[in-house]
Amino acid sequence: MSRYLDPEESTKPYKDPTPLPADVPKVKELGVTSAPLKSAAFFLGAFCKDYNEDFMLCKAENRDSAHCLKEGRRVTRCAQDLITKLRENCLSEFEKHWNCLEYNNQEYYHCRKDERELNKCVFEKLGLTKTIPGAPAGKTPIHEVKNPVFTGVQK
Amino acid sequence: MPPPGGFEAIKYKRNLPLRGPSGLVILGGVTAVCAYGFYRLGKGNLEKRELQREKVWSRIHLVPLLLAEGDRDAYRRQQAALEREREIMKDVPGWEISRLQIPLILTESPNEAPKST
Numbered sequence: 473m474s475r476y477l478d479p480e481e482s483t484k485p486y487k488d489p490t491p492l493p494a495d496v497p498k499v500k501e502l503g504v505t506s507a508p509l510k511s512a513a514f515f516l517g518a519f520c521k522d523y524n525e526d527f528m529l530c531k532a533e534n535r536d537s538a539h540c541l542k543e544g545r546r547v548t549r550c551a552q553d554l555i556t557k558l559r560e561n562c563l564s565e566f567e568k569h570w571n572c573l574e575y576n577n578q579e580y581y582h583c584r585k586d587e588r589e590l591n592k593c594v595f596e597k598l599g600l601t602k603t604i605p606g607a608p609a610g611k612t613p614i615h616e617v618k619n620p621v622f623t624g625v626q627k
Numbered sequence: 628m629p630p631p632g633g634f635e636a637i638k639y640k641r642n643l644p645l646r647g648p649s650g651l652v653i654l655g656g657v658t659a660v661c662a663y664g665f666y667r668l669g670k671g672n673l674e675k676r677e678l679q680r681e682k683v684w685s686r687i688h689l690v691p692l693l694l695a696e697g698d699r700d701a702y703r704r705q706q707a708a709l710e711r712e713r714e715i716m717k718d719v720p721g722w723e724i725s726r727l728q729i730p731l732i733l734t735e736s737p738n739e740a741p742k743s744t
Binding site for chain 2: 543
């Protein structure tokens with residue numbers, strides 16, 4: 473316990489000393505960092521709505537971590553599915569947008585140009601739209617405003 | 628004796644150069660600039676509200692995903708802790724493992740009566 477061993481430099485592959493019990497089906501974790509998640513958040517909300525709501529209703533029943541494992545696996549599988557589809561269909565737009573978010577404090581309003589391209593591509597290929605619940609009706613949604621007050625250096 | 632053609636006229640009028648726009652013009656200009664500024668401010672405030680809404684919803688959409696992942700890990704840790712306890716305390720007669728078998732997350736959901744246990 474005296475020497476720091478960098479896991480990156482380890483020659484042996486990491487082995488979880490306490491894996492999940494065998495009776496719990498395995499699911500691959502998403503492993504996506506915050507910027508791609510933020511970039512895909514609204515499509516995730518649209519694509520996995522049923523699974524997400526099911527999971528949150530289950531959590532409202534009981535907050536115990538063992539209670540909603542099945543619903544949770546469904547949520548993760550759905551998110552996997554969406555990210556895979558995004559990468560298959562709109563890889564360049566997706567990467568451009570999340571890289572922009574990464575470089576701009578993860579604020580949407582700095583990256584409207586890339587976002588519009590991504591939204592267009594996702595709508596054409598996957599049929600998903602970005603809608604913000606609770607936004608005032610009859611007004612242009614904030615992500616489609618032509619000349620916003622708050623902009624980054626890049627419009 | 629006066630010079631031929633007479634003396635030149637005496638300069639008695641005040642000679643003031645043009646002093647810029649009048650007070651009314653300046654006042655009007657300032658008012659116009661301020662009005663435009665307040666218009667932008669109001670627009671910006673409305674926009675800020677929508678930006679905040681967008682940010683909040685982007686996080687809300689991610690809650691189930693992150694919670695599911697965290698739950699799996701919490702469950703794994705809980706089971707590992709129970710297993711460890713079973714291993715350590717196997718020689719102690721009458722030891723109950725069930726002491727640890729409480730839910731790992733003890734927050735009660737708001738729309739549910741507190742449990743009687």
